[in-house]
Amino acid sequence: MSKRIFPITTDKKQCITFIYFPTNHHSMETDFFESVYQGEPPWDIGRPQQAYMQLEQAGEIVGSVLDVGCGTGENAMYLAEHGHEAWGIDFIPAAIQKAREKAAQRHLTATFRVLNVLALHTLGRTFDTVIDSGLFHTLSDEERPLFVDNLGTVLNRGGVYFMLCVSEAEPGDYGPRRVTQAEIRESFKEGWRINYIRPATLEGRLRPSGAHGWLSSISKE
Numbered sequence: 001m002s003k004r005i006f007p008i009t010t011d012k013k014q015c016i017t018f019i020y021f022p023t024n025h026h027s028m029e030t031d032f033f034e035s036v037y038q039g040e041p042p043w044d045i046g047r048p049q050q051a052y053m054q055l056e057q058a059g060e061i062v063g064s065v066l067d068v069g070c071g072t073g074e075n076a077m078y079l080a081e082h083g084h085e086a087w088g089i090d091f092i093p094a095a096i097q098k099a100r101e102k103a104a105q106r107h108l109t110a111t112f113r114v115l116n117v118l119a120l121h122t123l124g125r126t127f128d129t130v131i132d133s134g135l136f137h138t139l140s141d142e143e144r145p146l147f148v149d150n151l152g153t154v155l156n157r158g159g160v161y162f163m164l165c166v167s168e169a170e171p172g173d174y175g176p177r178r179v180t181q182a183e184i185r186e187s188f189k190e191g192w193r194i195n196y197i198r199p200a201t202l203e204g205r206l207r208p209s210g211a212h213g214w215l216s217s218i219s220k221e
C-alpha cells in the first residue's frame with residue numbers, strides 16, 4: 001500500500017467543531033499541518049509554482065492579491081516582487097512565521113497573517129485577486145461552501161479567484177483529495193463565473209514532474 005503524506009479527507013465530521021469555532025479549537029487537520037511544518041513540507045518547493053509565474057507573466061493577475069493557505073509564502077512573495085500589494089494567510093503559525101522571515105530576508109513588503117480560511121470575513125478588507133495553491137483540495141465537503149462564502153467577502157466584484165488543485169487525473173491515492181471539474185463547477189455555481197478550468201501541474205519536492213491538477217480562473221459576479 002502506498003504511503004500517504006496527508007490523508008484523503010472525504011469524511012471530516014470530527015472537524016465540525018473546528019469549522020464553527022476556528023480560533024479556539026484544534027482539529028486533526030491543524031495537528032497534521034502543524035507537524036508537517038516542523039519539517040520540510042512536500043509541497044513547499046522554495047519558489048513559486050510555475051502556474052502562478054505564468055499567470056503573472058501573462059498579465060492575468062491584477063492589483064492587490066491575497067494568497068489563501070499561503071504556507072511559507074513563496075507565491076505571495078513572487079507577486080510582491082512583481083509590484084502587487086500581496087497578503088498571505090494560513091492557519092499554521094509556524095508557516096506564517098517562516099513566510100515573514102523570508103520576506104524580511106528578501107527585503108520584500110508582504111503581509112502575512114495567521115487566519116483560518118473559514119474566517120476570511122474577519123479580515124475586514126477586499127482584494128482584486130485571490131490565489132490558491134493547494135488549499136481548496138484540503139477542504140472537506142462541509143468546508144467547501146463555507147470557504148466559498150468567505151471568499152466572496154474578500155474579493156472585489158469582478159475580482160478573480162485562481163485555484164490550483166490536484167485533479168482526478170492524478171493516479172493512485174497518495175497525497176491530497178482529488179478534485180473534479182464538476183465539483184469545481186458545483187462549488188461556484190451561484191454568484192461566480194467560471195472563466196476556465198485548465199489542466200495544470202502542481203509542483204512538489206518529492207516528484208519533479210509534479211501532480212496532475214486543474215488551474216481555475218473564477219470571477220466574482
Ligand SMILES: C[S@@+](CC[C@H](N)C(=O)[O-])C[C@H]1O[C@@H](n2cnc3c(N)ncnc32)[C@H](O)[C@@H]1O
Nearest residue numbers: 033043069070071090091092115116117133134
Ligand atoms: C498543500 S499546502 C500549500 C501551501 C502553499 N500554498 C504552497 O503552495 O506552498 C496547503 C496549505 O493550506 C493551509 N490550510 C489548510 N486548511 C486551512 C484553513 N482552513 N485555513 C487556513 N489555512 C489552511 C495549510 O496550513 C497549508 O499551508
